[in-house]
Amino acid sequence: MPLPPVYGHADARAMLASAARAGNLSQSLLVHGPAGIGKERMAMWLAQRVMCEAPRADGPCGQCRSCRSIDRLEHPDVHWFFPLPRPDAATPEKLRDKLEEARGVELEARRANPHHVPQFDKAPAYFMGTIQNLQRLAGMRPAVGSRKVFVVGDAEAMVPQESSQEAANAFLKLLEEPPADTTLILTSSNPGALLPTIKSRVLPIRLLRLTADEVRDFLVRELKMADGEAASLAAVSEGAIGRALRLAPAGGNAGTLQRQRETGRELLQAALADSEAARFAAANAVAPSGARGEFTGTLESLALWLRDLMAIAAGAPDTVAYAGADEALLRRLASRPGLRAEGVARAILHVQEAQEMAGGNVNPQLILSDLLRSVRRALS
Structure with a gap:
């Protein structure tokens, strides 16, 4: 199933589309704001704009081969990373393989259900093996286009207790000298937890909470929820679609x-x-x-x-x-x-x-x- 459209954030989208149109879009960005407001979906929208074959003035066309494949999470040059629980592995090599395998399983769940809310029994984080997998992909040539895009969700999870300082430092090296054909888009609900050296190398883009009407529209259109019920849920969502999805785990x-x-x-x-x-x-x-x-x-x-x-x-x-x-x-x-x-x-x-x-x-x-x-x- 394709990703749902972006709800809200019209001003941020207009600013980013204008920068891309003028050729001034930064190579490394940090999309940050409250939890659940659609930061990673916004990052995927931006990935579409970067890779779009026929971009419009206000963003990606949504119809070209690149846009459609990104919507289906199938574009070979757009890589979505996110924190995962640490799998059991005896060696660093096996850990890297299992982390990449777990990322594939989670991506498949998101392909099957665009409203999927990840649930883990162990605390997710970024481990050295994950960053090594990201570095490997960043060092490769694009498969079908001229660029690669990496969306790194919940980037603050590079430095929790369950992770390691080495993972954040390894990612910092990629930020310091990214390949010329690579765009890096980080997202964070807690940018203060990022290493200062990481924050200094990305362009911050702050997103605000959605309006209750925008959350209600999402619930009605995407979850097919009755308007009255959607309005009630939107009123307590605090402007966050992710919060509304957690409150309605069975799809409304x-x-x-x-x-x-x-x-x-x-x-x-x-x-x-x-x-x-x-x-x-x-x-x-x-x-x-x-x-x-x-x-x-x-x-x-x-x-x-x-x-x-x-x-x-x-x-x-x-x-x-x-x-x-x-x-x-x-x-x-x-x-x-x-x-x-x-x-x-x-x-x-x-x-x-x-x-x-x-x-x-x-x-x-x-x-x-x-x-x-x-x-x-x-x-x-």
Whole structure:
């Protein structure tokens, strides 16, 4: 299946198209902005513009052989890299081979489902073997055109604990002396985590959050979601299609959304319960392994409940996402002695930390047990 069209970011696309038309497009770029707003899709759009055989004034034509093959993730000169969990391998050579094999499997999943949201049981990162595979491809001549394009998604993952400093330094060498026929497009939701030497060698392109209408249009057109349901989901997506996809892991399944909403409410009530046993019971109700997508969606829902609670506590009920009878519950919780908006903000930060841990190989029950205690302290 082809990639969906780019939603939003009209100003950034116009600027990049103008630079390409004038021959001033940088050879190395960093597309950065909040998570889930379509940075990698934007990078693939830019790859189309670079490789397009008949570009228009506003971007790639979308119809030529190069544009169509990039849409299908089949162009031999456009290479999409992303963080992956470390496979078991005895030697560096076998690690390189297994990482490239894993990249192929993930690309196939993205070809089969353009709305695919990666889920891993171990924390993904960039390892030395991945960068060596990238360097090898960069050193080769283009297969069918005159240029090669590399999209390096979530580039900040080159320097987490699970990765190695050597991977980032090896990539830095490629940035310092890229082949003349090569364009490098990095994306990052946390550019501050990149090595300063990497940031100094790329042209930054900042993308802003999408509007709720743009997210709604995506959900209606791409997921065939009913307009009312799409509008409700877009309202809590915080301008991020990726967030909307995580909240609707079954492609807009209303039952999944309702289940996650109810679970998030139960977790909030467990966090505020006087009994520690209630928090242990809520944590033990989560599967100790597997179902990472479901657990991530549950944490997203808890974060939304807390956001609404903060809105009520701060006197801004018009921004509440979960309305109706649930608003009455939020008002009761907001009236608890000692609860303040700043405490709810701290609780939301704890959920964000738990979401980062959930991306790694950490037992969800342990994550949730610690999270609920932290949320209670913050709200008290």
